[in-house]
Amino acid sequence: MPRWFVADPLAILSERLQAAFDTLAPGADPVLRESDRADYQANGALALAKSLGRPPREVAGEVIAAASLDDLCETVELSGPGFVNFTLRSDFVAEQVAALAGDHRLGVPATDRPVTVVVDYSAPNVAKEMHVGNLRSTIIGDSLCRVLDRLGHRVVRENHIGDWGTPFGMLIEHLLDVGEQEAANELSVGDLNRFYQAARASFDRDQEFAERSRRRVVLLQSGDPDTVRLWRVLVSESVRYFDRVYAELGVLLTDDDIVGESFYNPMLPEVVADLDRLGLLVVDDGARCVFPPGFTNRRGEPLPLIVQKSDGGYGYAATDLAAIRDRVDRLGAGRILYVVGAPQSQHLSMCMAVAAMAGWLPKGPGGAVAEHVAFGSVLGADGKMFKTRSGESVKLSDLLAEALARATAALDDRAAAVGAAAGAGAATPAPAPAGDRADPPRGVDRSGLARAVGIGAVKYADLSSDRVRDYVFDWDRMLAFEGDTGPYLQYAHARICSIFRRGGVAVPDPSVPPVLAAPAERALSLQLLRYGEAVSSVAASSSPSKLCTYLYDLASSFTAFYEQCPVLKAPDEVTRRSRLLLADVTARILADGLELLGIEAPERM
RNA sequence: GCCCCAGUAGCUCAGUGGAUAGAGCACCGGCCUCCGGAGCCGGGAGCGCAGGUUCGAGUCCUGCCUGGGGCGCCA
Numbered sequence A: 001m002p003r004w005f006v007a008d009p010l011a012i013l014s015e016r017l018q019a020a021f022d023t024l025a026p027g028a029d030p031v032l033r034e035s036d037r038a039d040y041q042a043n044g045a046l047a048l049a050k051s052l053g054r055p056p057r058e059v060a061g062e063v064i065a066a067a068s069l070d071d072l073c074e075t076v077e078l079s080g081p082g083f084v085n086f087t088l089r090s091d092f093v094a095e096q097v098a099a100l101a102g103d104h105r106l107g108v109p110a111t112d113r114p115v116t117v118v119v120d121y122s123a124p125n126v127a128k129e130m131h132v133g134n135l136r137s138t139i140i141g142d143s144l145c146r147v148l149d150r151l152g153h154r155v156v157r158e159n160h161i162g163d164w165g166t167p168f169g170m171l172i173e174h175l176l177d178v179g180e181q182e183a184a185n186e187l188s189v190g191d192l193n194r195f196y197q198a199a200r201a202s203f204d205r206d207q208e209f210a211e212r213s214r215r216r217v218v219l220l221q222s223g224d225p226d227t228v229r230l231w232r233v234l235v236s237e238s239v240r241y242f243d244r245v246y247a248e249l250g251v252l253l254t255d256d257d258i259v260g261e262s263f264y265n266p267m268l269p270e271v272v273a274d275l276d277r278l279g280l281l282v283v284d285d286g287a288r289c290v291f292p293p294g295f296t297n298r299r300g301e302p303l304p305l306i307v308q309k310s311d312g313g314y315g316y317a318a319t320d321l322a323a324i325r326d327r328v329d330r331l332g333a334g335r336i337l338y339v340v341g342a343p344q345s346q347h348l349s350m351c352m353a354v355a356a357m358a359g360w361l362p363k364g365p366g367g368a369v370a371e372h373v374a375f376g377s378v379l380g381a382d383g384k385m386f387k388t389r390s391g392e393s394v395k396l397s398d399l400l401a402e403a404l405a406r407a408t409a410a411l412d413d414r415a416a417a418v419g420a421a422a423g424a425g426a427a428t429p430a431p432a433p434a435g436d437r438a439d440p441p442r443g444v445d446r447s448g449l450a451r452a453v454g455i456g457a458v459k460y461a462d463l464s465s466d467r468v469r470d471y472v473f474d475w476d477r478m479l480a481f482e483g484d485t486g487p488y489l490q491y492a493h494a495r496i497c498s499i500f501r502r503g504g505v506a507v508p509d510p511s512v513p514p515v516l517a518a519p520a521e522r523a524l525s526l527q528l529l530r531y532g533e534a535v536s537s538v539a540a541s542s543s544p545s546k547l548c549t550y551l552y553d554l555a556s557s558f559t560a561f562y563e564q565c566p567v568l569k570a571p572d573e574v575t576r577r578s579r580l581l582l583a584d585v586t587a588r589i590l591a592d593g594l595e596l597l598g599i600e601a602p603e604r605m
Numbered sequence B: 001g002c003c004c005c006a007g008u009a010g011c012u013c014a015g016u017g018g019a020u021a022g023a024g025c026a027c028c029g030g031c032c033u034c035c036g037g038a039g040c041c042g043g044g045a046g047c048g049c050a051g052g053u054u055c056g057a058g059u060c061c062u063g064c065c066u067g068g069g070g071c072g073c074c075a
Helices: A009-024 A044-052 A056-066 A090-101 A132-150 A167-178 A180-188 A192-205 A207-221 A225-249 A261-277 A316-329 A342-357 A396-425 A446-464 A486-503 A519-528 A531-541 A545-564 A573-596
Strands: A032-034 A040-042 A073-079 A083-088 A116-120 A154-158 A282-284 A287-290 A305-308 A335-341 A369-375
Touching (some): A044 A083, A116 A132, A132 A335, A132 A369, A207 A225, A446 A486, A519 A573, A531 A545
Parallel strands (some): A116 A335, A335 A369
Antiparallel strands (some): A032 A040, A282 A287
């Protein structure tokens, strides 16, 4: 068992039990789980009894006898057909909480086997509006990068923007038609759809334009300096717009992370040549293909991955293969994550299969694995693809502006509601100013707060459901201050901060363990100690939703605690200090967890 | 036709092969003179269908049904 789970009782208990199980059958899995009957339960005796051909309760009894748990457990009970239930000693839990409080990593392990992880995400197209699919990819990828980095891996962010291909012929010609200056204006303001559609319209309507466009593609591919310069204008103006959206979203991506399709262009001939040399290449209908086993088309025939088209041009498959090689060979990737929509599943599987056939994704230690971190579509409240009323895809900048507007309104509503309540309470004169209540005091940036809440709500809504499923985009639900939402967690955090502010108290010395007398104090403590495992599970499954679930449970545990255990009004100084410590660690974990999701945690709301 | 994904409460979703399937919203009935109502307690209602594996299946396997997506030179 890795030694870095120092603060997690589950890991400590697991280690002890493993030793006990080993005395009966080396390597037998204790199957230790959280339990609703006790703190934890071990189910491993049942399976072990089966393989040993002995009565389960007898085996469980021997496990209990072999385990030394006196320093950890209050009770160890044999139950049912062969379950073993463990209740931890409260003093042990309290010591672990003290260790957690003194740990600047809050129990999040630093991996002892760091690897280079390339995360391919966001990937908008040049001269095309960013859409909700880019949004999902950006948000999910951003959180995964933060988590992997925190765990001590070397994270390489790659924004695989669509900056190459045949459409650029018509885009460049259109740019020339409208004039460079005008084109730059349109693009940098984010009017990308109009630009693209106008180019498309000319292409479809105007023979001469279409012909120019085709010639332009050839010029671009042959590196004609003028053409390349114009292409750069398109790219850089689009990137400027992407940057604005990223800044608005508060994600880690920068221009340094851009590794567009064009980057791989010089490597494509070699990719094809090497596939040929390896004997994997088959010419079919004039196209150069690889047929990875297990893929068939609608007629049941082998399905090709086309690396070079019959006209000699390279398809995106060639680019994707070149990217795999580059990431493994140049960047030293041990793991490559593709945060890409679920519909591209087959294409990616085929690319990975071909890369494996070619030996570009070596197996085993020191090798590299590629994973498709797939996500579902964003649906409107009607359950259909998320579109505007007129049926167009939603512009990302509009969506974020609406998030800000709605968050501002929601915050105003709350301030008004609290103000009204305060007014009613002060029916008799001397209406003391609400002061440090819902109203952020002067000096707090209200638009910054609205941004934190609005953007946080959008992000949390996206991250909190199982990413592979389609998810329903619903403003009212995501901005609610009740339930499993971003604002709820932010509010939980802000309220804890207010305890310290209103009480005028300092954070207690973390080295003194808390007193865990009330059940709610104990339950909260156990939840606090699970943080590291929650973060680890995000990296293992590439599922930020696991962290969301954890944080929501933590906030719920805190609510129960706060309901039952007065903090500032605690009966005595020792209890007060102890509860302040629990509150402080809760707030720190909430803020830290939200940060790993890419969500701000304001101290006041 | 083939392949992939999903199907859990009225709605939105949790649920690492383990005991009695959990939340939130909505609905109904109570409670709290509270450190900022992120309230608290109680109630109804659910694993698409049929087999199988297993001591044990929402979870694994097979078939079917429903919905979404993909299936040769777009990315």
